[in-house]
Amino acid sequence: MSDILFILEFAGLILEGFIMTVIMTFLGLAGGFVLGVLSALGDVYGGKFLKIIINAYVEFFRGSPLIVQLLMFYFSIPILTGIKWDAFTAGAVTLMLNSGAYQKGYFKGAIEAVFKDQLLAAKSLGMTFKQTLMHIVLPQALRIVIPPWTNEYVSLGLSTSALIVIGLRELTNISKSIAAQTFRPLEVYLFTSIIYLVWITVSLKVLDYIYNRVRIPGLEVTSEI
Amino acid sequence: MADVVLACEGLKKAYGDLMVLKGINFKIEKGQTKVIIGPSGSGKSTFLRVIGLLEPPTDGKVFFEGQDVYSSDMDLNMVRAKIGFVFQEPSLFRHLTALDNVKIGLKVVLGMSEEEATEKAMETLRLVHLEEWAHHYPAQLSGGQQQRVGIARALAMDPDILLFDEPTASLDIELTWEVIDVMKELAEREVTMLVVTHEIGFAKEVADEILFMDDGKFLEWGPPEKVLRNPSTPRAREFLSRLLGGV
Amino acid sequence: MITLSDFLFLLQGVPVTLSISLLSFALGFIIGIPIAVVRQIAPLELTVVAEGYEKVMRGIPVLVFMLFLHFGLAGIVPIFKDSFISSVVALGLRSGAYQSQIFRGAINSVGRDQMRAAISLGMTRTQAFRHIILPQAFIVALPGLGSEIALLIKDSSYSFVLGVLDLTKYSDILRKATKSFIIPYLTAAILYILMTFPIANYLDRWGSRLKTKYGLR
Numbered sequence: 001m002s003d004i005l006f007i008l009e010f011a012g013l014i015l016e017g018f019i020m021t022v023i024m025t026f027l028g029l030a031g032g033f034v035l036g037v038l039s040a041l042g043d044v045y046g047g048k049f050l051k052i053i054i055n056a057y058v059e060f061f062r063g064s065p066l067i068v069q070l071l072m073f074y075f076s077i078p079i080l081t082g083i084k085w086d087a088f089t090a091g092a093v094t095l096m097l098n099s100g101a102y103q104k105g106y107f108k109g110a111i112e113a114v115f116k117d118q119l120l121a122a123k124s125l126g127m128t129f130k131q132t133l134m135h136i137v138l139p140q141a142l143r144i145v146i147p148p149w150t151n152e153y154v155s156l157g158l159s160t161s162a163l164i165v166i167g168l169r170e171l172t173n174i175s176k177s178i179a180a181q182t183f184r185p186l187e188v189y190l191f192t193s194i195i196y197l198v199w200i201t202v203s204l205k206v207l208d209y210i211y212n213r214v215r216i217p218g219l220e221v222t223s224e225i
Numbered sequence: 226m227a228d229v230v231l232a233c234e235g236l237k238k239a240y241g242d243l244m245v246l247k248g249i250n251f252k253i254e255k256g257q258t259k260v261i262i263g264p265s266g267s268g269k270s271t272f273l274r275v276i277g278l279l280e281p282p283t284d285g286k287v288f289f290e291g292q293d294v295y296s297s298d299m300d301l302n303m304v305r306a307k308i309g310f311v312f313q314e315p316s317l318f319r320h321l322t323a324l325d326n327v328k329i330g331l332k333v334v335l336g337m338s339e340e341e342a343t344e345k346a347m348e349t350l351r352l353v354h355l356e357e358w359a360h361h362y363p364a365q366l367s368g369g370q371q372q373r374v375g376i377a378r379a380l381a382m383d384p385d386i387l388l389f390d391e392p393t394a395s396l397d398i399e400l401t402w403e404v405i406d407v408m409k410e411l412a413e414r415e416v417t418m419l420v421v422t423h424e425i426g427f428a429k430e431v432a433d434e435i436l437f438m439d440d441g442k443f444l445e446w447g448p449p450e451k452v453l454r455n456p457s458t459p460r461a462r463e464f465l466s467r468l469l470g471g472v
Numbered sequence: 473m474i475t476l477s478d479f480l481f482l483l484q485g486v487p488v489t490l491s492i493s494l495l496s497f498a499l500g501f502i503i504g505i506p507i508a509v510v511r512q513i514a515p516l517e518l519t520v521v522a523e524g525y526e527k528v529m530r531g532i533p534v535l536v537f538m539l540f541l542h543f544g545l546a547g548i549v550p551i552f553k554d555s556f557i558s559s560v561v562a563l564g565l566r567s568g569a570y571q572s573q574i575f576r577g578a579i580n581s582v583g584r585d586q587m588r589a590a591i592s593l594g595m596t597r598t599q600a601f602r603h604i605i606l607p608q609a610f611i612v613a614l615p616g617l618g619s620e621i622a623l624l625i626k627d628s629s630y631s632f633v634l635g636v637l638d639l640t641k642y643s644d645i646l647r648k649a650t651k652s653f654i655i656p657y658l659t660a661a662i663l664y665i666l667m668t669f670p671i672a673n674y675l676d677r678w679g680s681r682l683k684t685k686y687g688l689r
Contacts, residue, residue, distance in 0.1 A: 059665065059669070060661065060665065063622075063626075063661075063664060063665035063668045063669050064626065064660075064661035064662075064664040064665055064668075065626040065627065065628075065629035065640065065661075065664055066626070066629075067629040067630065067632060067640055068629060068640055068643065068657050068660050068661050068664065069661065071640075071643075071644065071647075071657050072654060072657035072658060072661065075647065075653040075654070075657070076653040076654035076657070079653045079654070080653075080654065114319075117312060117314050117316040118316055118317075118318055118319070120279060120312065120316065121310070121312060121316040121317075121318070121375075121378075122318075123279055123305065124277065124279060124305055124308070124309075124310035124312075124379070125305070125306060125329070125330035125333075125334055125378070125379075125382065126302040126303060126304075126305040126306030126307075126330065126334040126382075127302065127330070127333060127334055128302055131333050131334070135329060135333055136318055136329075139320050140318075140319060140320045143320065154530070154531075158531075158532070158533040158534070159533070160533075161533035161535040161536060161630075162535065162630070164535070164633060165632070165633065172533060172535055172536055172539070175536070175539070176539060179539070179543060179544075185539070185540070185543035185544040185547075186540070186544035186545065186547065186548075187544075188544075189536055189539050189540035189543070189544045190540065190544070192536055193528075193532040193536055193537070193540065196531060196532045196533060196536065197527075197528060197531040197532055200530075200531040200532075201527070201531060216319070216320050216362055217362045217364045217365055218319055218362055218363060218364020218365070219319050219320055219362075219364070
């Protein structure tokens with residue numbers, strides 16, 4: 001480890017990989033957010049058929065490994081639909097579907113934490129279902145969900161390393177090729193680990209700050225959801 | 226006939242096979258205060274929720290200001306906005322301050338502007354003596370204060386009638402008074418009120434009529450002195466002697 | 473549809489996947505309990521070390537950790553030349569951090585008054601931990617441990633990148649051999665679900681039953 005500085009030669013490449021990792025994380029989280037909120041609402045307020053569909057979706061993506069999901073979507077969608085897609089699109093879509101399944105659980109818990117008595121109170125004021133959702137349920141659910149949602153951020157961020165199996169040039173994949181090229185895997189993976197660690201630690205601090213800004217006394221989650 | 230605010234005819238409500246309300250006729254006129262008493266499980270809360278349009282009846286009719294609510298094409302939400310409801314649990318919106326709890330119905334349902342709603346809400350909070358607590362969240366208020374915010378939230382909508390479902394049942398005894406006092410003040414201002422409660426003192430003092438409910442029906446009704454002092458049915462006698470026995 | 477012979481071929485990966493998951497779970501269990509206890513009762517310096525361990529393990533992808541062991545550390549510690557062992561150790565060390573957190577939550581929920589009651593009977597803190605707190609904490613921890621096993625079964629698929637012949641690898645081989653692009657992966661996914669779902673569910677229900685029985689939260 002005498003000249004760890006050799007890493008700097010690859011700084012540009014590593015940065016490229018890191019940016020790809022962050023982009024994929026945010027795409028997955030954002031898409032998963034929409035899917036998660038919609039499926040949670042569907043599971044809480046929807047009809048029986050919708051509930052079955054949603055739960056099958058969630059069970060599939062939570063019960064099987066992300067790697068298998070990535071391989072399956074990457075290889076099969078072009079064959080089944082004729083749509084050509086690259087590793088980036090396939091990866092982003094799979095991450096969204098995967099994260100949506102996990103986020104659904106968090107949102108469902110949070111929506112159910114807005115107790116029935118408040119829904120009745122909203123009704124008694126003459127609010128419509130949509131008004132109740134927008135003004136009463138979601139403002140509370142979105143706050144309640146932040147602490148458990150933080151776990152999903154970390155978990156998905158680290159899971160993006162699975163994208164290596166479809167050849168996407170994210171941080172882990174880039175590190176693997178640098179390690180092979182330089183014959184210095186020990187130092188390279190150590191360095192990569194530190195990048196992930198710093199990124200996750202800083203992200204957690206930021207999320208914590210945000211939570212403390214929007215948090216309301218008495219709206220904390222008392223039990224695990 | 227004087228202005229009947231809320232009325233029902235042959236009102237029935239069943240949950241599955243369980244018949245909770247067994248055909249009720251009832252009416253309340255503008256400015257009146259009526260109190261419903263009765264053992265738990267007799268259907269008081271269900272009656273209040275059905276006549277308050279929070280749950281549909283299984284059978285029978287509900288009239289709001291002379292109009293059959295369920296057979297005309299009235300906008301149910303707009304009628305609900307004219308019927309104030311105070312619940313047993315304070316049921317405040319936990320993400321909103323006391324002031325915002327009172328404002329939200331004004332803004333979202335009645336479409337008031339921010340300034341208008343703030344002014345109206347502050348004025349109403351003053352009526353329940355909570356103007357100094359306007360910017361506190363529900364979790365920072367006592368049970369009695371929360372319940373008074375709940376009253377203000379309903380009152381601010383300028384409802385034609387206020388329904389109370391055992392508003393003091395979940396409160397400690399010393400917090401009960403502050404809520405009862407506010408309700409007495411409302412009665413003096415001739416706000417139309419229909420109250421389910423076990424606070425006999427309140428009923429005696431302000432009620433125009435007391436109704437005794439048992440097993441999904443009103444067994445007897447009349448002015449407080451008659452129903453409280455001289456009940457004609459054995460069930461009412463038994464219930465009242467137990468209720469007043471401890472006093 | 474998948475043919476029987478293809479299905480049987482795929483099944484060969486299941487024992488490997490299960491071995492990786494269960495061995496790493498065992499390793500994580502052995503590491504997790506002491507760390508949880510250390511963070512609860514040990515002097516500050518040790519607590520800091522334990523906390524640091526958890527932070528690091530929770531902050532790097534387990535795949536990078538596997539690659540680090542298998543390609544990096546193998547030069548110094550030859551045993552990691554074995555991709556199976558690298559996978560088990562990486563998953564197990566990370567699971568130790570996760571399980572420690574599960575146990576810590578469980579220990580906290582059992583509560584201080586139990587500890588006080590035990591000490592008032594004349595037990596030492598260690599005895600109280602061993603005989604009073606841990607048995608109860610273990611019950612509270614069961615659902616969490618169930619999800620942890622499920623997580624390990626799924627994450628054992630990362631060993632595919634190291635070339636371990638696990639279920640994922642078999643499905644990938646089958647895809648190349650049959651040129652069928654969805655059936656092998658879909659079948660593998662269903663097999664994974666059949667492994668994760670019952671385990672997580674069973675421990676969850678067993679845990680709730682015991683909790684009700686002993687009146688634990």
